[in-house]
Amino acid sequence: MATPTVAPLTFQRAPNLPRDCTFDPYDWQILAQYWHSVAFASDIGDKPFSATLLDERLVIYRANGALLAARDVCPHLGTPLSQGWVENGNLVCPYHGLAYGADGKCRHIPSQEGGTIPDRLRLTTYAAQEAYGLVWVSLGGCEQPLPDFPLWNSEGFQQILPPSTDIKASAGRQTEGFIDVAHFAWIHHHSFADRRNPVVPTYTVERRGSGLRAEYVSTVSNFPKSMQHRAPEGFLWRCIFDVDVLFFARLTMHFPENGRLAILNAASPVSARHTRLFVPIARNFDTDLPLDDVYAFNRQVFEEDRAIVELQCPEDLPIDRATEAPILANRSSGAYRRALANIALGQAYVR
Numbered sequence: 001m002a003t004p005t006v007a008p009l010t011f012q013r014a015p016n017l018p019r020d021c022t023f024d025p026y027d028w029q030i031l032a033q034y035w036h037s038v039a040f041a042s043d044i045g046d047k048p049f050s051a052t053l054l055d056e057r058l059v060i061y062r063a064n065g066a067l068l069a070a071r072d073v074c075p076h077l078g079t080p081l082s083q084g085w086v087e088n089g090n091l092v093c094p095y096h097g098l099a100y101g102a103d104g105k106c107r108h109i110p111s112q113e114g115g116t117i118p119d120r121l122r123l124t125t126y127a128a129q130e131a132y133g134l135v136w137v138s139l140g141g142c143e144q145p146l147p148d149f150p151l152w153n154s155e156g157f158q159q160i161l162p163p164s165t166d167i168k169a170s171a172g173r174q175t176e177g178f179i180d181v182a183h184f185a186w187i188h189h190h191s192f193a194d195r196r197n198p199v200v201p202t203y204t205v206e207r208r209g210s211g212l213r214a215e216y217v218s219t220v221s222n223f224p225k226s227m228q229h230r231a232p233e234g235f236l237w238r239c240i241f242d243v244d245v246l247f248f249a250r251l252t253m254h255f256p257e258n259g260r261l262a263i264l265n266a267a268s269p270v271s272a273r274h275t276r277l278f279v280p281i282a283r284n285f286d287t288d289l290p291l292d293d294v295y296a297f298n299r300q301v302f303e304e305d306r307a308i309v310e311l312q313c314p315e316d317l318p319i320d321r322a323t324e325a326p327i328l329a330n331r332s333s334g335a336y337r338r339a340l341a342n343i344a345l346g347q348a349y350v351r
Contacts, residue, residue, distance in 0.1 A: 018055040022272035027346050028054060032140035034246050037266040037278045038069075039135045040161060048091065050082035052270045053137055057082075060128065060135055063102055064089040069128035069137045070104060075121055091123075132264060132280045133161045147211075147244040151252070151262040151282040160281040160291060162298040167275040169309045171247045171267040172317030174275050176336055177309050178249050178265040179241045181216060182329035187308055191300045193220055200329040211244040211339055214332040222253050222261070224297045232256050241332060245339050259285035273315050277302065319345055 017025055031054055038051040039060060048061040050072060057072040059082040070091070072080050079095040086092070090099035090107055098121065099108040106121035127138045132152050151157050167174055177183070185198035203216030217238050221231040238254040247267040255261060266278040279298060318324055319341045326334055 018057075021055045023054065024346055029140070030343060030345055031246065031269065033138065033142055034140075035129075035136045035138050035142050035144075035146050036247070037134040037268045038137050038276075040164075040278070041130045041133055041135050042161075044135060046086060048082045048084055048086065050080070051135075051137075054139060054269055055271050056139055058126070058137065059091070060137070061086055061091055063091065066102055067128050067130055067135065068102055069126045069135075070100075071124040071126075073124075074098060075123065081123075132266075133159065134266065134278055134280065147242075147248045147250075149250060149262070149264050149280065149282070151260060151284075152264075152280060154282070154284075156284045157260075157262075157282040158284070158287040160283070160294055162279055162281065162295050165277040165279075165299070165302050165306060166270075167277055167306045167309060168273060169275055169306075169312065170273055170316050171269040171275045172340065173309050173312055173315070174267045174277060174305070175243070175247045175249055175265065176317060176333050177305050178251070178267075179214065179243060179332045179336060180330065181214075181218075181239070181332070182327065183308075184220060187304050188301060190225070191297065191304060192222060192224055202328075203331065205331045205335045207335065207339070208242070209244070210343065211242065211248075212332065212335045213243075214241040214335070215239070222255065224293075230256070243332075243336055243339070245336075245343055255285060257285070259283070261285075 017028060021028060023031065036053055038053050038058065039049055043049055044060050044062055044067065048059045051058045051060055058069055059072040060069045063086050072082050074081055074093040074095065076093065076098055077095060079093055081091055081093055084092045084094040090101055092099050097110040098106055100123050101107045104123035104125040106117050109115065109117060127141045129136050129146065131146050132149050136146060152159060182200050184193040185195050189195045197220055201216055201218055203214060205212055205214045217236050220237060221228055222237055223231050235256055240252045242250045249265040250262060252260065252262045261283040264280045268276045268278065270276050319337050321334060321337055
């Protein structure tokens with residue numbers, strides 16, 4: 001009896017998806033259209049820098065004063081270009097010395113002087129820009145301007161760049177946690193909040209463009225526990241959250257004596273459940289004090305967040321609010337999920 005012929009299985013794969021992509025293909029195409037932070041600008045110098053965004057390995061470098069980003073693969077034989085160097089304005093592959101110009105096209109093949117250079121020897125390049133002390137990349141060539149962080153360049157404000165934090169959770173879960181005001185008394189009771197003062201006053205949420213603004217006033221001091229004595233009796237703390245999809249959230253806090261502190265929560269989706277968090281800070285008080293205490297307090301707060309966010313189930317942020325049971329204090333969370341749904345992300349935007 002003849003052995004029956006079995007057709008091989010075939011799989012549909014969206015074009016340009018990274019190898020071993022952890023995102024839903026449709027949602028990856030949406031996520032790729034936005035700006036995401038990938039590195040500190042100070043890390044990009046003479047040597048190419050390696051980063052990963054949406055499962056895509058990137059090489060980031062400067063050439064002739066321009067900031068450039070490309071897929072971290074030489075189209076010749078697949079070598080990581082981040083292991084190479086920049087010479088005469090070209091990115092040089094460490095394997096065979098092929099040199100690529102700012103437009104991604106191969107300019108020189110040392111082993112064949114004067115020979116024809118195939119057009120296929122061209123890098124996949126990406127849009128890149130520098131802002132707020134960070135490097136931002138869009139894999140889909142985002143034409144929209146980067147959301148604003150106005151106090152960063154305002155006169156009298158100090159620019160602070162704490163170290164980044166790696167989180168084993170989705171960028172959506174982390175961003176939602178940042179704008180959630182109901183968890184302060186429980187998760188941050190060691191750093192600044194107080195479990196004896198857990199009530200969240202009624203606050204408003206306003207849809208703005210593709211994002212939202214949430215503003216609330218409370219009696220919870222935003223000073224670290226070691227500095228609570230600086231909080232005036234009866235002072236009301238005004239906090240304003242501005243969120244732009246996808247993962248760009250800005251918190252502006254009003255301190256005593258007209259003090260202002262602004263934190264940019266820039267959650268970079270390295271992969272579906274690996275987030276690299278950058279948090280540039282601008283403030284107009286205590287500018288003469290050492291920054292070590294700022295770094296330590298920032299690390300404590302975001303480590304407290306990380307410990308709980310990494311345990312949430314499901315790991316992915318459910319866009320459909322019916323899958324979880326919100327409370328009144330989650331107004332900002334609900335508005336954020338609706339904003340994500342409005343750009344056509346799936347009900348759970350990673351698989």
